[in-house]
Amino acid sequence: MRRALRSLTTQAEIQDFLDNGVSVKIEAGSTEAPVITINVADDAIYEKSEDLVLDISNPSNAAIGPNGSATGTIFDEDQVDNDVDNPNNPDDPADPVDGDKPVVGIIATKPQAVEGEAGNNALEFTVSQNNQSNFDTTVDVKLNSGASDIDAADIDSIVYTDATGTEITLTTQAEIQDFLDNGVSVKIEAGSTEAPVITINVADDAIYEKSEDLVLDISNPSNAAIGPNGSATGTIFDEDQVDNDVDNPNNPDDP
Structure with missing residues (x-):
C-alpha cells in the first residue's frame, strides 16, 4: 500500500x-x-x-x-x-x-525645538529602512551646511549611537563643530529597521533671531540603498515664537 x-x-x-x-x-x-x-x-x-x-x-x-x-x-x-x-x-x-535590499532614509521625528522651553528644546532624527536585513546597515550622517542656518553655538549637546553601538554625547563646542563638519557613521543592526535616535539639544542663547534650520543628509550606505528621504530638516525657534503665519509680536520671523 x-x-x-x-x-x-x-x-x-x-x-x-x-x-x-x-x-x-x-x-x-x-x-x-x-x-x-x-x-x-x-x-x-x-x-x-x-x-x-x-x-x-x-x-x-x-x-x-x-x-x-x-x-x-x-x-x-x-x-x-x-x-x-x-x-x-x-x-x-x-x-x-x-531585490530585498533595504531602502534607507532619515526623517526628523521631532522636527521643531524652541530655545529654553523645557520638554520642547530638542530635535530628533531617525535613520530607518523599509525592511529587515540579515546584515548591518551603516550610513554616514552629516550636516548639509548649504541648506542649514545653524552653527555650533546654537547647540547645547548632541546624543547619538555610533556604528559600534556606543552611545556618544557631545557637549563641547569642539565636539559639536566636528559633528557638524565631518558627520558620523550610524548603524541599523541586522534584524532591525531603525538606528537609535539622534538627539540635538538646542542652546538657549540671548540672541534675538529668526528660526534656524538644521539639515542632516545621509550618504555612503552599506548593505542598503538611499531612497527619496536622504535628507531631513529640523527647525530651531527662538523663545516666544508660536506661529509664523499670523501677526505675532513676539516672533522675529514675523515681519
Missing part, C-alpha cells in the same frame, strides 16, 4: 520536519521514493543564499552509500551566479542593489 502524500504548510509542521525528520519508503519493485518538494517562502529580508542539507539514516533492507547527504540552495531575489560580478546578488561584495 502506498503511503499518502503529505503537505506541510504551518510553521509548526515545517519546524517539526526540520527538527525531527520523516521516514520515507522505496516500495518493493521500485528504485526511488516519491520526490520531497520544499517550496521556499518569498520573504522581505535582505539575505545571502541559504543552504538546506538533508541527510538519510537508519536504513531498513538497504545500506547507505556515498550519497547519504544532499544540499539545496535558496537564493534571494535576483541572485543568479555567485562566482561572477553580479550587481543583483548580496553574495557578491561588489553589489549595489538586490
Whole structure:
C-alpha cells in the first residue's frame, strides 16, 4: 500500500520536519521514493543564499552509500551566479542593489525645538529602512551646511549611537563643530529597521533671531540603498515664537 502524500504548510509542521525528520519508503519493485518538494517562502529580508542539507539514516533492507547527504540552495531575489560580478546578488561584495535590499532614509521625528522651553528644546532624527536585513546597515550622517542656518553655538549637546553601538554625547563646542563638519557613521543592526535616535539639544542663547534650520543628509550606505528621504530638516525657534503665519509680536520671523 502506498503511503499518502503529505503537505506541510504551518510553521509548526515545517519546524517539526526540520527538527525531527520523516521516514520515507522505496516500495518493493521500485528504485526511488516519491520526490520531497520544499517550496521556499518569498520573504522581505535582505539575505545571502541559504543552504538546506538533508541527510538519510537508519536504513531498513538497504545500506547507505556515498550519497547519504544532499544540499539545496535558496537564493534571494535576483541572485543568479555567485562566482561572477553580479550587481543583483548580496553574495557578491561588489553589489549595489538586490531585490530585498533595504531602502534607507532619515526623517526628523521631532522636527521643531524652541530655545529654553523645557520638554520642547530638542530635535530628533531617525535613520530607518523599509525592511529587515540579515546584515548591518551603516550610513554616514552629516550636516548639509548649504541648506542649514545653524552653527555650533546654537547647540547645547548632541546624543547619538555610533556604528559600534556606543552611545556618544557631545557637549563641547569642539565636539559639536566636528559633528557638524565631518558627520558620523550610524548603524541599523541586522534584524532591525531603525538606528537609535539622534538627539540635538538646542542652546538657549540671548540672541534675538529668526528660526534656524538644521539639515542632516545621509550618504555612503552599506548593505542598503538611499531612497527619496536622504535628507531631513529640523527647525530651531527662538523663545516666544508660536506661529509664523499670523501677526505675532513676539516672533522675529514675523515681519
